[in-house]
Amino acid sequence: MGVKIAKAMGHHVTVISSSDKKREEAMEHLGADAYLVSSDAEQMQRAVDSLDYILDTVPVHHPLEPYLALLRVDGRLVMMGVIGTPMQFVSPMVMLGRKSITGTFIGSMDETAEMLEFCKDKGITSKIEMVKMDYVNKALERLEKNDVRYRFVVDVAGSKLHD
Incomplete structure (x- = not known):
């Protein structure tokens, strides 16, 4: 940015x-x-x-x-x-x-x-990678390996969450 x-x-x-x-x-x-x-x-x-x-x-x-x-x-x-x-x-x-x-x-x-x-x-936007809730653990593993360009955004609304 x-x-x-x-x-x-x-x-x-x-x-x-x-x-x-x-x-x-x-x-x-x-x-x-x-x-x-x-x-x-x-x-x-x-x-x-x-x-x-x-x-x-x-x-x-x-x-x-x-x-x-x-x-x-x-x-x-x-x-x-x-x-x-x-x-x-x-x-x-x-x-x-x-x-x-x-x-x-x-x-x-x-x-x-x-x-x-x-x-x-x-018109400046950030570069993100949108992920669902079920990918959060994998996203954290990727963060630890510095395998992210540039930010993860969790799509809570689009994730299938159970009560």
């Missing part, structure tokens, strides 16, 4: 992923302008000082320095993935480029309503 919304706002969007697996989806289906493989040192080096913002959605501990290096002067790394361990970074990476690290969960009710209205006006 972040890619779609940023594009609708007129931004140049680069998707960063650890492998090439999501490239086609990011470029063809989400509308990203560029794709960067974080495990490719050469690609990462070419992208140094090229981004204004990074929305970091990774929910596990990871080094911040490779991403901080991608930010331009006054760039901002926005942490959105909940990580249960302390984050560490080398302070000159932030200080030398006047970069900042911040975080967010979700906006206020008014901001959420504004974003939903924006999505409606721009």
Whole structure:
């Protein structure tokens, strides 16, 4: 959704992923302008000082320095993935480029309503996989295996529920 919304706002969007697996989806289906493989040192080096913002959605501990290096002067790394361990970074990476690290969960009710209205006006929809109630256990197994693109929605009304 972040890619779609940023594009609708007129931004140049680069998707960063650890492998090439999501490239086609990011470029063809989400509308990203560029794709960067974080495990490719050469690609990462070419992208140094090229981004204004990074929305970091990774929910596990990871080094911040490779991403901080991608930010331009006054760039901002926005942490959105909940990580249960302390984050560490080398302070000159932030200080030398006047970069900042911040975080967010979700906006206020008014901001959420504004974003939903924006999505409606721009025709932005989320990618979901609709499942019936009898598939919920399988869906949970797939969630554990990270085999979901991007959200499951349970069709309660369409499921045959017994009293």
